[in-house]
Amino acid sequence: MNDMTPDRNERKANLKGLGSSRKRVEDLRFTQGKGNYVDDIKLEGMLHGDFVRSPYAHARIKSINTDAAMALDGVLAVLTAKDLEPLGLHWMPTLAGDKQMVLADGKVLFQGQEVAYVVAKDRYIAADGAELVEVEYEELPVLVDPFEALKSDVILREDLDPKADGAHGPRKHHNHIFTWEVGEKEATEQVIDSSDVVAEEMVYYHRTHPCPLETCGCVASMDKVNGKLTLYGTFQAPHAIRTVVSLISGLEEHNIRVISPDIGGGFGNKVGAYPGYVCSVVASIVTGLPVKWVEDRMENLMTTAFARDYWMKGKISATKEGKITGLWCHTTADHGGFDACADPTKFPAGFMNICTGSYDIPTAYLAVDGVYTNKAPGGVAYRCSFRVTEAAYFIERMIEVLAIELNMDAAELRRINFIKQDQFPYTSALGWEYDSGDYHTAWDKALVAVGYDDLRKEQAQRVEDFKAGKTRKLLGIGLTHFTEIVGAGPVKNCDILGLGMFDSCEIRIHPTGSAIARLGTISQGQGHATTFAQILASEIGLPADSITIEEGDTDTAPYGLGTYGSRSTPVAGAATAMAGRKIRAKAQMIAAYMLEVHDDDVEFDVDRFVVKGAPERFKTMKEIAFAAYNQAIPGIEPGLEAVSYYDPPNMTYPFGAYICVMEIDVDTGEHEIRQFYALDDCGTRINPMIIEGQVHGGLTEALAIAMGQEIAYDNMGNVKTGTLMDFFLPTAWETPNYTTDHTTTPSPHHPIGAKGVGESPNVGGVPAFSNAVHDAFRPFGLRQVHMPHDHWRIWKTANDLGLHG
């Protein structure tokens, strides 16, 4: 071997490929205030839009008078439904097959609903103009409770024929949207009726909101000369937005360019299409000038997509020994005024049927009823894959309740019911094929790490001390073993509005051995520019530092369905690896030609092709890249490029074991998290540092949701938590220390074995925090209380259990 050649490990390290904790390349600009977000975009002559919004949750609109607003200097237009109607744009399709008003058409269905859109020369005039629009409302009875809504005579959606089917089949009532059923109802009910032990509980996962730091917004710019519309926006799925804009506006798709610039967090909030986008596009087409619309925090919290709001009634049965025999769930899903959930079309309740969790449950049944109420539309996957958080919370609560019923340790109950390693691939009673897992190993590692048995002893002592009046603090041990289903998804069963949920990567190698790769996804903080370069580095043998990753411009990036549902690594990451392999295949032919041997006589070695058996004869990928462009090679086209569209054969199933140790002050309802241990198994780990960052962030969101964050309404449909004073976003002060850990069970069907991790901590974190609260009160007879576990609710739990003397 050539003395100058660094050894294999060194060459590998230089690539910063898979497994390297490479620093995030994005942070250079973000930490210097050089990011470029939608609100940073300033175009020549740009106008600004602002909404007039309904103060009422349910009202008929008697009249709208725009005269005073139009008279204000600087106001160019005030759009109402009447103006949009001739264009057919006063309503728009939702991702869930329903339709939604763009501007109030005769009535409003939730507080904050868009009523009129004021276009003005600057943001201030737009706001002043909105103040001057006079709207006369006639209040209607308000329905904020989905169970009431299903009984009420009040018709919320007068535009729908109450007898006609909805997008997902028959409707039972004028406020009913769909029923979705999976599994075997009768068989499950029979099993449950005949089992030794049955636990029954209503588990409510309250309404909350993803609340990204950057709110939603766009800049629409119609060039009337060339007929091209450029739409910049906070889009988690820019390509899908382009298609949707084309379908609803009639503009040809090649005349639309959608650009997602830097995005300041999405968490599902930026998947759907909002009235602000439609109105801005219309306003730009009408005025011929660019129009910017950016929501403020209150608008974001009150009107753009919420998350959760699932009432999950459950029954779980088991033998006396604790072997689970059946699971039954009926969910009442509050979707608000329009069904604007962002789920794959065939799954109106997302992947809620992953609710058998990590357990081998032979028989199960799930039904979900979607309901209209006078609340904002949405139902997005807040840092989770389509309702997986709801499912995980449900099963992890039901397990705890069953443990109480069996008078059994909840850790042990989980252990005896886990799907065993040799059962994978495992087909669940509700129809999913779990690709891989090793739950027992993860679980035992977690229990040992926290010193589980000692914690239980300490807890027992604490209960004694409490009863003896020596302390007012209880100790809770919150257990969770979650299994996610991410990476939507196989086109055969996953599409949104008919768009198949594949994803894509296109690579160009430059002659000097650097590269650019473009993907159909879009980072919102996940660090794609860092990690996708790492996947490629390992595949094609060029350093990650020499690879630019670009996403979000539909004129340059290949078509893809975007970033949400932890799908980027499972789907676009796979496309990246596959495109890299195409590059490598061509590079092999070039190397063989250069080395004057047969293709089969060279093999890939980290960053080069070497002649088999003669490693001193090699060509580096850098040399090969140069030759690809500059050497005439018979039978081989010049250039080194590849594109891959990846349709995953299955979803991936990341899992994890989380344990939260919490102290609770029964007098103030305050809590303190003493320890939080999070073990994640996301298959192959691309960048451990980014994984850790994702886990910390997701756990902090989970903490918020479990311990205080909610979108609450009063009986009149007023949003009670419309600002960050009342909507809980934890700061460094409230955020505990986290201990992260992992096991590695690669996905057998993913090209690099990766499963996705960004959402796991939110999915697993919420039940861990919530179970800790429940567990603290278990010795005093608590079975189930609803989240969020804020001070007064914890106080009430203690009070109801008689702990205040």
Place this chain on the structure above:
Amino acid sequence: MIPAAFDYYRPNDLDGVISLLQEHGDDARVIAGGHSLIPLMKLRMAEVPHLIDLQSIEELTGIENGARIRIGAMTTQADIIDNASLASSAPILKEASLQIADPQVRYMGTVGGNVANGDPGNDMPGLMQCLDATFILRGPNGGREVKARDFYHAAYMTEREDDEVMVAVTFDAPKGGYAYEKQKRKIGDYATAAAAVIISKDGSKCKEASIAMTNLSDTPVFCGAASDCLIGTSVSAEDIKNAVNSMIDAIDPAEDNRGPVEFKKHAAAVVLSRAIERAWQRA
């Protein structure tokens, strides 16, 4: 979150401020740190066509320490926290200030704004009642003094006339033990319940006591009767209970996102007993 248009003034002396207030009446307001007023303007809950900035007025700044302490209205909460001599002569001010909002807000929020605002959520009014402070006001007819305990009538309704400016707060350097105990949902939140307590000792008995509560009524609540429950006692668990019960009779909390009335009363009892215990230990 976009305020309506306003004119902005930045006079250099108090007379300039007062004449602007007289000229524009109801349409004018002074702005100190802006961290209560600006949110209201952005929500369009307060419309202020004429906004008068107090930043350039020398007379409103400065902390004078001594037997009688004087804090200029434009002193920020951060100034209080950083002032070492104040921290030793009246440590309850620092303890309370550290529980207000977050560092960013404390760099802006002022004592004058906090006590003049009239929001029952503000922590300083209760604190000032506990200290038995005096507010120094200046209006077109010159200066006058009002006791903190007489200043608050209802939410946003105070003894101050529209054309008067809060110049300073003054109080005797407190003696004995102190505690400011506040329960809140998170950093940056107003109190679910807060208690300010000052207790002095004579031998093993309580000599003087002063208790005021925050965010448990539409004004701060000075609890004279509760304070009396402690005077002359050895501040036993029983005595604390008496004081707490007396305080409960004096407050009138309202339900909000922080919880129902019953919880607030419970939280008030908890923070007050903890505050009394801590103050007594320090006395």
